[in-house]
Amino acid sequence: MKCALLSNVNVESIARRIERHEVHIAQGYGVWTQELADPTSGTSSFGPSSVFLVIDGAELLRGQRGLEPVLEQLDEHLAWIEQAAERSPGIKFFVSTVDVPARALLPLKEDRIERRLEQHWHAGIARASASHANIYIFDLKALVEQVGRSLLYSNKRWYLGGLRFSTAGEKLIAGELERILDAQLVARKKCLLVDLDNTLWGGIIGEDGVNGIQLSEIGEGARYRDFQLRIRELGQMGIILGIVSKNNEADAFEAFERHEHMVLGKGDFVATKINWLPKAQNIAELAQDLDIGMDSIVFIDDNPVEREAVRTALTEVTVPEFPADTSELASFFERVYKDYFFALESTEEDRKRTELYSANARRAAERTAAPSIEEFLAGLGTKIFLTRACDEDLPRAAQLTQKTNQFNLTTRRYTEQELRVLQTTPGADVFIASVADKYGDNGKVFVSIVRRQALDTAELDTFLMSCRMVGRFIEDQILDQLVKELRADGLSKLRVLFIPTRKNALARAFVERLRGGRLVAAEETGAQTWEFDIAKASPVTKPAYAELLTKPVRVAEVVS
């Protein structure tokens, strides 16, 4: 892309840093307004599609006495710019704001004319931008405010060669110019999809509840609130917002409706996929529903496994890394905006886009086929360590029974003390499992309590797993292992209890995918007891995706 860089100081060094585009600079100092005024100038014959005016505030003041003449001169510059913009409607003019370094030595009574000069110029270019479609504001002053004058400017370079900016400053400015040029060539992304737990708020809604999640006006929870504010701003610019989260939909919606510090509302999201299906499948369906390309989607999720799953299955979807330090969430999102959603302006059409796509989503009846996830699961390098709980495991095991609501077959709560008793009770076994994968250790996430009921029968008193691990069929593989152990000890029947709650639909789904069960008891509460003949076959239908490691399991003594 051809652009011209005009300035009242030497900007050749900045121009050299712009590599992806062709840059023309006005030769010689102080010729920038002449360049604009003259239709036969070098700038005009170069034929740029963008013209940048980078104006140095200190240089504006040089040789001037008093404010009035400088303001007059500024008005004159602005008139030239407007005239040029009118003469060349096909060229975009990016006019910088100015930073006028304060005079260092100044009595406190003296008027800071620098400020008035900056404001006068800003008001002028804001007016010009409002009245000319092809005049834009390049906010150089904002860059100065961001990094500070001592870093942006360099005295040495100024004295050595009339270069106002430090190398860091030049890189920053060149980067901004490139971003503006790139934005004219590359289509920005259309859609932002976000996860919920530990992304829009801290904690897990299904476990911590509406009042337990981190989200607040001030304090630690404010980092998520500020993140939500940025996301809402993006939505107001016409970017489609959507949710892709593994959760019970009712829990998530309850958080949006009832949490007093929630910034985003259900209405801000055009499309939501809140379920336990693989996220790649959900995203593919959303793209189909909205009728947008995968390459126009950005997906934000705190969980590295989910990010990798989406990157693997949907290579065109952009999946930025999530900040390790969540106090950086809002600034992380500013970068996401600049990298993927930056636009010179947002049009009325952009702002209406959200409505348009909502309608598309409603119309879309056909669903895309699910992309295969087998390869992804196999490639995670998941390792399950299943052992009988020892003393130091008990606090965590108790905590899991207390907190886990979603993948929990019986939702029986145990204290540490109760587990300690169970541990030594003949005929009862407390199992705990931790899970690791190529992204790291997820810690202890699974608990099961197996009770012997008769010589040939065992019952699953408790079978639960943190919902972070759901969707990887880890629970299936663990049950398969428990069945093998029981069978090796001569047991032939396994009873699986399922006690329904408002939140454990996941557990129901698990019980329903087991094979060969016989319903031996059904209570009015909905509680069910299924019996499986494990002498020859396993009730588990899912293949093993993980490597499962056990310590030799001592089989509990038979209750006589």
Add this chain to the structure above:
Amino acid sequence: MKERLIATVAAALRVPTSALTLETGPGDLQAWDSLAQINVVSEIEAEFSVSIPIEQVAEIRHIRDFLGYLEQTP
């Protein structure tokens, strides 16, 4: 130090390191004009966390002179 210095100068000039020796100096390469010389000074200052006094900048004729400066600076 020598390799790091040459790499820094090469990056500042946007030329391959193979184009440079300790004897290369301003004017020897087309890319090393007076403007580039200022960028070379700035990048060396940033890379080695030093401040080369403006009095010394004018005396630098070759990369070797930078090396000499860096070696005598604690």
